[in-house]
Structures are given as structure tokens and as C-alpha cells.
Amino acid sequence: MDAPFYIVLNASAGRVEANLRCATIRNVLNAAGRDCELAVVHDAAHLDDTARRMAERAARDGAILVAAGGDGTLNTVAHAAVMYGCVFGVLPQGTFNYFARTHGIPEDLADAVRALLHARVRPVQIGLVNDRIFLVNASVGMYPRLLEEREYDERRYGRSRIVALLSAAKTALRGHRSLRIALELDGRTRHLRTPTLFVGNNRLQMEQVGMRPLDHALDAGRLVAIAPRPVGRLRMLGLLVRGALGRLGAAPDVDAFAFRRMTVRRPLLSGRRRLKVAxxxxxxxxxxxxRFEALDGRLALLVPDQEEEVAPAGAAAAALPPGPPHGRQAG
Known part of the structure; x- marks a missing residue:
């Protein structure tokens, strides 16, 4: 209960907003008599190094590593937490905040900080694609392009869920070349043609787009793959609308399945050997x-709980499977 909080805060919203967030965090923790150290990152290029440095110190000092930002920030800091065996806390500051909402973490900053004070450690599943983890989803094809377009539009018009949805509709209407890929699942190869392959690791997101009963597969240590069939622009827009209305699972133009491990390859005659991955x-x-894989219980997450105490950082780290996921090592 007296472990300090080492907090990595993404200040991409601007210095004034970052200062207000820092003040809120400090005020709540100081009032509770808890120590904290804030590392404010103004340049996203430095986020990974800062996260690793804070994680290394948190592991050494028995502190709790906390990420304050959107899902991308949470991803980077969570990777460092897994790498060094730290307990991980979340202060959501993004547009959709799927990861935080799934685990009952408040979106209001002050409430989220208070929730850290009355929390317990829950081992949660993460996804892995090659050497990168993902907490919510990973994708190839049209979806990474959609995210790039959304980032551009949000810089112009501000971050909101309405802007995100309108930006997605604009991308769908522009069309996208289909991918021809081969999937290796359970010793079998399946050939697929799709504009985008989306792999989900978040039950709330699966529920909201209407992918029942596959959303329950995430509770059984699996990931969910969604692959729309090649369709025209208007029908692709229709799929987005179905997803927004929670009816994507009933669409005839969508293939979906659950898995624990999957390998994605391109046909032998294809020239490209690298793909954009989000x-x-x-x-x-x-x-x-x-190579996609579900890693069950790898991340020690602080979740709100008014009745149970937070486990000591060393105990939570000991409960984790040994070693980092794969790939990236501490520098």
C-alpha cells in the first residue's frame, strides 16, 4: 500500500494541458500521502526510452509503473512493464480508452488516480505480433491507413469520437486494394483476400461492434481475427456503419474466428515483404x-477494487511468466 508511483505522462496535448494533468495527479496522491515521480514526455520519439528507464527504476525500487495517455502510450509503457516485471497502472487520456474501460478504470483523471489507491493486481492477457505487444488490437491493410488518416484529421479538428468516426467513413469511401495473404492456423494453411485483417484483444471493443459470441474467446486465452471480404466502397462504408451500430457479426461480408497463434504470410509470387502494421x-x-500470439496473464495490471489491497510489486512480478514476451530487450 505504500509503493510509490512512477508515472510516464504523454504531453502531446500541449504543455498547458500537461501541467494541469501533472497538478491533478500530484494533488490527489499528495492528499493520500503517496509518493510519486512524474516523467513528462513532450516528444513521442522519446517515449519508449523514457518508459524503459522508468520501468527499470520501478523494478529496482518496488514501485508501480503508470502510463498516462492514450492507447498508444499505454502500449509502450505496458511493454516496458512486462519486460521488467513491474506492476502496471493506467491513467487513460485517449479518445476511446478501450483498455481502461474494459478493466473498470475511470476516464476522469482525478478519479483514475484515486482508483490506483484502492486497487488490486490482476494478471491480464496481452497480444503479440512479432516483437510488439498490443493491449487492444493489431491490424494490417486498410485499418493502419485509417488510423493515419484519423491522426491527421484529429490534429486539424481536435480529438473526439465523432471526428474519429467521420474520418473512418472518409477512408472507407476512398477504397483500398485487397491483401492476398496465407494464414497458418493449427497446422493448416488458409488463403484469404481481404482489404484489412484486424486482430482484437479487447472484449469491450468486440462487444461494441457486435462480434458475439467471439468476444468470449478473449476470456479463454485467445485472440479474435476479423477479415472483411473484398467489397465496393459503399458496402465497405456499410460495414463500418454496422460496426458502429454493434451489428458487424451479422454481416454476410465478414469472416471472423478465434485463435491462440497465427502466422500471416504473403503468396510466393508477391513482391512485398513488409507490411504496415498498427x-x-x-x-x-x-x-x-x-506471427500473432495470445499471451495469457503476462501483464500485472492494477484494477479498481474497494475491498482488496494492492499486492506487493515483488509478489506480482513473481506471479508473471519469466522473461519479456519476445524480441525487444532492454537497451
Missing amino acids: TDGEVCRMALPL
Whole structure:
């Protein structure tokens, strides 16, 4: 109960907003008599290094590592938490905040900080694609492009769910070339043609788009793949509308299935050997093949609980499977 909080805060919203958030965090924790250290990141290029440095110190000092920002920030800091075996806390500051909402973490900053004070540790599942983890989703094809367009529109018109949805509709109407990929599942190869392959690791998001009963697969240590069939622009827009209305699972133009491990390859005659991949809203290029995997219980997350106490950081780390997920090592 007396473990300090080492907080990584993404200040992309601006210095004034960042100062207000820092003041809120400090005021709540000081009033509760809890120590904290804030690392404010003004340049996203420094986020990964800052997260690793704070995670290393948190592991050494028995502190709780906390991310304050959107899903992309949470992803980066959570990766460092898994790497160093830290307990992980969340102060959501994004547009949709799927990860935080799934685990009952308040979206209001002051309430989220108070929730850290009355929380317990819950081991939760993360997804992995090659050397990158994802908390909410990962995707290839049209969806990474949609995220890039949304980021551009939100810089112009502000961050809101309405702007995000209108931006997605605009991207759908522009059309997108279909991917031809081969999926290796359970020793079998399945050939697929789709504008986008979306892999979900968040039950709330699956419920909201209407992917029942596959949303329950996430509770059984699996991930959910969604692949629309090649359709025209208006029908693609219709799929987005169905998703917004929670009826995507009933669409005849969508293939969906659950899995624990999956490998994505391109046909032998295809020239491209790298694809854009989005993980929790962050887009990068990855070399093929892409290997997706569900890692059950790998992240020690603080979740609100008024009746149970927070487990000691060392105990939570000991409960985790040994070692980092794969790939990236501490520098």
C-alpha cells in the first residue's frame, strides 16, 4: 500500500494541458500521502526510452509503473512493464480508452488516480505480433491507413469520437486494394483476400461492434481475427456503419474466428515483404511473416477494487511468466 508511483505522462496535448494533468495527479496522491515521480514526455520519439528507464527504476525500487495517455502510450509503457516485471497502472487520456474501460478504470483523471489507491493486481492477457505487444488490437491493410488518416484529421479538428468516426467513413469511401495473404492456423494453411485483417484483444471493443459470441474467446486465452471480404466502397462504408451500430457479426461480408497463434504470410509470387502494421493505434512496418500470439496473464495490471489491497510489486512480478514476451530487450 505504500509503493510509490512512477508515472510516464504523454504531453502531446500541449504543455498547458500537461501541467494541469501533472497538478491533478500530484494533488490527489499528495492528499493520500503517496509518493510519486512524474516523467513528462513532450516528444513521442522519446517515449519508449523514457518508459524503459522508468520501468527499470520501478523494478529496482518496488514501485508501480503508470502510463498516462492514450492507447498508444499505454502500449509502450505496458511493454516496458512486462519486460521488467513491474506492476502496471493506467491513467487513460485517449479518445476511446478501450483498455481502461474494459478493466473498470475511470476516464476522469482525478478519479483514475484515486482508483490506483484502492486497487488490486490482476494478471491480464496481452497480444503479440512479432516483437510488439498490443493491449487492444493489431491490424494490417486498410485499418493502419485509417488510423493515419484519423491522426491527421484529429490534429486539424481536435480529438473526439465523432471526428474519429467521420474520418473512418472518409477512408472507407476512398477504397483500398485487397491483401492476398496465407494464414497458418493449427497446422493448416488458409488463403484469404481481404482489404484489412484486424486482430482484437479487447472484449469491450468486440462487444461494441457486435462480434458475439467471439468476444468470449478473449476470456479463454485467445485472440479474435476479423477479415472483411473484398467489397465496393459503399458496402465497405456499410460495414463500418454496422460496426458502429454493434451489428458487424451479422454481416454476410465478414469472416471472423478465434485463435491462440497465427502466422500471416504473403503468396510466393508477391513482391512485398513488409507490411504496415498498427498496434494500439501506432503504425510501423514489419517484415513478413507476421506471427500473432495470445499471451495469457503476462501483464500485472492494477484494477479498481474497494475491498482488496494492492499486492506487493515483488509478489506480482513473481506471479508473471519469466522473461519479456519476445524480441525487444532492454537497451
